[in-house]
Amino acid sequence: MLVKYVVDFSEGSKEQGDLLGGKGANLAEMTKLNLPVPTGFTITTEACLDYLKKKENISSDLNAEIRQHIIKMEKRTQKKLGDALDPLLVSVRSGSKFSMPGMMDTILNLGLNDETVLGLVQKTGDGRFAFDCYRRLLQMFGDVVCGIDKNRFEEQLDFYKSKKRYHSDTDMQAEDWQELVAVYKNIFLEVTHQAFPQNPYEQLMLAVEAVFRSWNNRRAVTYRRLHNISDSLGTAVNIQEMVFGNFGADSGTGVAFTRNPATGEKGIFGEFLLNAQGEDVVAGIRTPQPISELKALMPEVYQEFLTLSQLLESHYRDMQDIEFTIENRKLYFLQTRNGKRTAKSAFKVCIQLVEEGIISKKEALQRINQTMITQLLHPVFEPDELKKAVVFAKGLPASPGAASGTIYFTAEQAKKASEQGEKVILIRQETSPEDIEGMVVSEAIVTSRGGMTSHAAVVARGMGVCCVAGCEEVYVDEFLEQATAGDVILRKGDTISVDGTTGTIYLGSIPYIEGDEWQLLETITGWAKEGASIGVKANAETPADIKTALKLGAQGIGLARTEHMFFGEERIVEIRKMILAENKESLIAPLDRLKEFQKNDFRAMFTLLEGKACTIRLLDPPLHEFLPQTEEEIIHLANETKLTTAEIKHRIEELHEQNPMLGHRGCRLAVTTPEIYEMQVAAIIESAIEVAQKGVILEIVPEIMIPLIGSKEEMAWLRERLEQTIQTIFVKTNQVISYKIGTMLEIPRACLTAEKIAEVSDFFSFGTNDLTQLTYGFSRDDSGKFIGAYQEKKLLKEDPFQHIDEDGVGSLMKIAVDKIRHVDPSITIGVCGEVGGDPQSIRFLKKIGVDYISCSPYRIPAAILTIAQEQ
Ligand code: PEP
Ligand code: MG
Structure with missing residues (x-):
């Protein structure tokens, strides 16, 4: 019997996490719920395992199945992959059973080439947008599929901007992006000795293979080891029609939680970036705006988002973490999953859901785990000591807790210093999955860029490590190994204290006391004792x-x-x-x-x-455990007992x-x-x-x-x-x-x-x-x-x-x-x-x-x- 390796979003359901991965299963569920989800399909984890086992190219059967599903997508979207006039563009994303934030890889805008990019220009009338998409594809494809260092591309972009005296990406015009596309293609040729593949099918197959292979990349393996996730699960691959958050000021992309993942407070909590694409928010490259500001900018979209995210939360009976994109004021849901949260938030949300009658006490107790309890009892700085402490800078309170330690600017250094027994704090402009080994050993993590949903924030919260993210006032120079805020310069090896609950960074070390979120614990342990x-x-x-x-x-x-x-x-x-x-x-x-x-x-x-x-x-x-050890103690005892020191020593010997x-x-x-x-x-x-x-x-x-x-x-x-x-x-x-x-x-x-x-x-x-x-x-x-x-x-x-x-x-x-x-x-x-x-x-x-x-x-x-x- 032919094994079915590809499942359309309209065929799957949320129960199929093993086969479709968390992302795929939830995309299918949202499709079933009639939410605005761009059309697509999922290549199963079994296909990945089969590929990894055989260590060969994608099988002809799988290839044929993918083609069939692309044809279906083309029918639904009335666009064609590689069409010179109206090309179908897709995203390729990994998604394993358990969410592994930033661990696996994503490619957007796949289907663009020298010809289709012109089609996109024609169709949208926006060359700036089209060439920006193309250069992003070159960069992501180069990185994920061919292992070209992302910085090779970033450096060229920075160089180009400084040459033109541009301040930000938004200054770049169509011709600028077009020129950069040529530069990127050269990087591609130089590193891989091959031209960037122009055939969209070839792009697609190479991308699927790369996602399969990424299951075994170092950071994915490290993450799995850290979270006790089995190596034998494999990842699914989701192919989905692209929607564009970078289509101008009426477009955007964001991430939101249905309740606050740090405090558990009820109500939508999230961030978005206008005119940005996919990973920009999660990667923490630009600092986003709070979602409440969307209300003023696009009231109908905001209202629709509220209604639908509420629907998702009721359906999943848990706080949801939602990725969305707005293309020309039209809202799309790209992902939903049960949101990662701090221990405090987990307790609060469980208690709220029981009070709201959504889940039973028994279910609430199953949702709390022993690690969360430990995290709830997190330390806080001694209030009196804190009053005397000197503030270095403030950022976002990304993950609660209090920690002091010496600072390092790379994961590698942090790891080394921690192996020597030092308490370390990792400071970066932003973290990426490559930093995971340094993050694991750090007492705290500080970033100068990125929001509450940035990589640093999400990973630190997951690990229960204290984190302050998006500390914009700090200029982090990873090359010179220094962090500057105002007049103060901190260098590698200096000591700071980080308060992840308030988002404040202090100079020097501050004593701390244990956490005090005990009422939440009391409610839960009270239920547990029933x-x-x-x-x-x-x-x-x-x-x-x-x-x-x-x-x-x-x-x-x-x-x-x-x-x-x-x-x-x-x-x-x-x-x-x-x-x-x-x-x-x-x-x-x-x-x-x-x-x-x-x-x-x-x-x-x-x-x-x-x-x-x-x-x-x-x-x-x-009894000898109580006997004096030092000469001084023996003399003291001699005075107290009127025995001589010799007599005491003799008795100690007797008791030996x-x-x-x-x-x-x-x-x-x-x-x-x-x-x-x-x-x-x-x-x-x-x-x-x-x-x-x-x-x-x-x-x-x-x-x-x-x-x-x-x-x-x-x-x-x-x-x-x-x-x-x-x-x-x-x-x-x-x-x-x-x-x-x-x-x-x-x-x-x-x-x-x-x-x-x-x-x-x-x-x-x-x-x-x-x-x-x-x-x-x-x-x-x-x-x-x-x-x-x-x-x-x-x-x-x-x-x-x-x-x-x-x-x-x-x-x-x-x-x-x-x-x-x-x-x-x-x-x-x-x-x-x-x-x-x-x-x-x-x-x-x-x-x-x-x-x-x-x-x-x-x-x-x-x-x-x-x-x-x-x-
Ligand atoms: C024990 O032996 O397990 C015990 C509780 O006693 P102690 O640790 O004091 O020897
Ligand atoms: Mg004993």
Whole structure:
């Protein structure tokens, strides 16, 4: 059966993105909706893959199909390709399944040659226009098909203009463009040793092949790698009748979004250029006018555009990014797609669409992703510092965020400097796809030309990199490597700060704080939590972190590491005294003081949590981690303890362990010195009673978590002792509260004997950091030295400390969950190791049936979202 490689716009639909590419599928959909779309057809991605596989010329079958479709187009337009009097001119554009802005190539005005250009002059009566189109074809065709450096052409245009003392392209007359066409044709001949092909069919086939081949060009490959797009999709090619935005003052071209892609604000947002063609807006070569100005210039066109773009948005049920052209006051739609947007805009638009009843909450949650959440929490400059900062220049706020760094004027330099560990900012007149490798490594991107939809703006927004575009007051000299605004000259290596949210560039470096778009997050995480099957708690212990965690949606604390409460000068001294105690007597005083510190912390914690879950993990790390490291610290401790420095050094030596991570830590500390855990448990229970007594919080049920349990015997012994302490407090205070005593699952043996431990444990929480360390036998502190090599050699797909090792660690966890549920199906099992905040791992953890995950505060919203998306 003959494979159909070409699909007319009238035959396709938006669902066919795989076959027709995004652009082709949407052109077909718009055609179906009766929008004013210039006629055309799409050569499928399968045709591209077939071409690339065979590594040969376009097959005769494909050739024949293209010809048939051109004939149909000729019938519809009543023009003919190559006709000397009324030539059909077409555009050739790539379009893969996923939008790859500026990555693939476009050729406009195809069909022009020495003869048809005269036909166009005749037909339009406008030689200036016709020859301008022809020179554009020569330039684009030369660049895309024959690889001739665009600058070769640009240089000649600049040279010509300066020779004639012209200021801008609009000064160029018909004869000027005509002369330039001759010059361009010479460049063509000089570089390729062949004349520019005069046969329009030959032009068309060469252009189609070039688009096919461009799927594998370096910048396309880089973009795909960066965005995890498969190399095996191929690109479609769209052939479409040309309409002309460069047909004088009643024509123009533009790009518009149905809502603001930076802020999400409702209402049309875009830019246009009068008397300009196709890529001029996107390429950022001239700075366009805001679309609102079209209203005054061409009211009917503006109104029609509003109505139709609204129709598109309702049809696609999402914000649209639309390319349009106006030819002699007639509007055409050349492209529509779901608009790329900042995280803030994505959140806002989702919320609006739900409120407008266009999409459901569930759908909204599927449209938000974890990266957007990270971007929403983007940094902003410290307001007080910002007041003191010196403004260098202002431009368009193209992509939000705040960044400081040293400036470079080429992508290559930026890349090199970043490889040396420098924070870099890329400054260019405008960026192009060739700059992608430099843009990826930059903290911020600044351009002196181009609008909100220019390459720099679109790409930076996509990457979540801060960007100020169209900084017209800055003169960027890429050759001299300097940027000038007024009297100030910045040179390569100077430091600036870029505020992508306001579009301001400052001299020097400015400290920043995290972003504050939290209300938007609250709405989304609020929806995500509705009906969530597993909970999300926080790993936090300081009041600041607990507040952050609660604000970001935590339903409680899943891991408060008490050792983190012992840092700080005053406390560490007491811990050191406790460690140095040689007998039970001398333990009492430091433990009493530590108890007071702990009680203060726990009271604050319970008060902030207002009755929400609170799992407090008793002291875990090896004690020597708290010991003084420097001579100065040893002397200080000697003064505090009345021990000699020699005695302290001796004790440090005694505490030294060969394998501290496998040594005297966790519950083992309490087996040898139970007083430490007893003090901690007393502090927890007494604080809970005190806060509850104040009567504001109805019920506090502290969950006391013992780390590093490996056997039922250990757990039972410790539990008994701790319960004695608790009972004593109940008697002493004449108060009784509920509490739980549970353990972590961090030791493989604990997982394998979990059904036994479950008899004496009220709850469990997987400590996947230690469990991974002990299952793999990879030291969590040292594995960084070799994991990279494992990944490079493909011995490991990913770092098991970042993403759960499903086969190994995951199997152990599954065994443990099954064993525990067998004893008591209602027992709570959580996860509090680092993978608890990793979306990929959360999907697995949810599958094996844990009740909640606990992670650091800033990872909470993404975790909540992941769980909702998996429902
Ligand atoms: C763990 O081991 O996963 C854990 C949460 O405890 P820590 O990281 O404090 O050892
Ligand atoms: Mg641990």
